[in-house]
């Protein structure tokens with residue numbers, strides 16, 4: 001494959017070849033720095049990282065583990081500074097603690113893991129003439145939110161009997177956010193954080209709904225239930241109903257309590273990215289990352305107020321509490337017989353069709369209404385997957401991150417893979433999910449009717465069918481495949497200032513490491529996909545942000561290989577031999593100081 005060094009504006013760089021180097025590899029002419037690592041102190045009083053003397057108290061003031069979603073927000077009045085918000089999805093105890101015994105974790109190890117989850121807010125300073133960023137420790141906006149921090153439940157399920165527990169009989173105050181995967185940044189200056197695989201933290205699942213959300217009988221993997229009974233569903237059956245939400249954080253108010261927005265439904269939220277209607281109402285697109293789960297949107301009934309006045313900010317913090325939650329049903333336009341499960345294009349030359357948004361429930365100022373027969377509105381919001389089942393939503397190949405194009409309004413959905421597609425008793429290939437035993441995933445492009453994000457119907461087509469371009473079962477928007485980079489398992493998506501889509505991957509099935517790719521979405525080069533960077537061994541690439549002069553990525557779970565441990569590391573990135581592997585954020589820029597890819 002010979003992707004060219006020229007390309008669409010924003011993508012003019014010499015592509016990085018697939019590789020297995022234990023480092024971040026960037027195009028020639030580009031530089032990089034590690035912006036912040038797991039364990040670096042960000043709060044006043046937090047000590048420097050010491051891998052051999054970790055404590056929960058130290059971790060609560062340090063950058064958390066396994067950075068995933070990233071957002072960079074402007075900071076007016078402070079020259080060269082921006083606010084970085086990061087998700088810390090989960091902990092890899094075996095890579096964090098020397099001699100970790102998974103059957104018998106200590107209380108200190110468990111409490112360190114609690115403090116290493118959640119969110120970080122840290123102000124970063126840019127270096128003149130490069131894209132290098134460094135953390136501003138002890139800035140007044142810096143913040144850590146983790147498993148014992150307070151969160152407020154808001155919206156239609158707040159206070160419901162389904163979310164009350166012995167510690168919180170009102171059902172409105174939750175301790176902690178867990179498994180924050182991807183997220184989004186709102187036009188009103190807040191960040192959204194998906195609570196994804198929260199099921200793994202709970203022991204002794206037993207109900208039908210527990211099962212639908214992946215909570216099973218027996219102990220949890222991390223044994224947290226031994227140290228706090230709320231993680232034992234046999235003792236606190238409703239505690240898990242308080243996770244699996246979208247969290248909204250106001251990073252500009254360091255004293256604010258983050259909110260879990262129940263109007264956006266409860267599932268394994270990968271991400272949440274808003275777009276405004278013509279009259280200023282936010283529409284939030286959201287994927288449920290599980291094999292055969294659904295794609296959703298929430299349409300607010302309230303308009304955003306412009307400006308940064310106190311009144312506007314307070315109003316905008318209510319936008320995600322009232323509106324309608326929908327689930328997507330996709331119908332292909334080619335005869336079913338032409339979708340044979342191999343990925344062969346149907347006779348009309350495209351995997352495409354139409355779709356409908358099925359309303360599930362509406363939250364209003366005077367209460368909520370269910371649109372699903374047999375379920376109350378509160379049940380729809382808390383057991384949204386069950387509502388999607390009853391509504392006949394389309395079973396997708398793991399909907400991960402989603403991003404509306406700021407230029408065209410088209411919405412791009414990463415469907416990462418689905419090894420079970422077409423297996424006995426499982427859904428077979430359909431036009432939107434056209435490969436059985438789908439190893440490499442696809443990217444769907446959705447166009448709302450009349451370009452109105454609140455529309456109840458849309459057109460869709462597959463933009464990419466990922467894999468080795470030599471594999472006939474791949475598709476790059478019709479672009480000549482000899483000119484593109486191979487890509488596998490799209491996960492996070494972002495747009496650059498030129499309207500190109502950038503895609504980061506998790507779980508590359510082509511034998512090389514994960515990475516970050518840019519692809520043109522319009523013009524003659526639509527579909528020309530080029531690899532921009534690769535990450536170290538065992539890592540996935542997360543949180544991409546593409547600014548004019550800088551690319552930011554989160555390198556998540558480096559060294560996470562079966563059998564690896566602190567004593568037997570698979571990766572020593574970023575600090576080198578003899579040092580513990582550390583998930584970190586990396587900035588990349590052009591050494592000649594010009595914009596990325598121009």
Ligand code: FEO
Nearest residue numbers: 181196270289400
């Ligand atoms: Fe946490 Fe779906 O990736």
Ligand code: CA
Nearest residue numbers: 334348350352
């Ligand atoms: Ca078709």
Ligand code: CA
Nearest residue numbers: 181182400491
């Ligand atoms: Ca992800």
Ligand code: CA
Nearest residue numbers: 400491506540
């Ligand atoms: Ca993933």
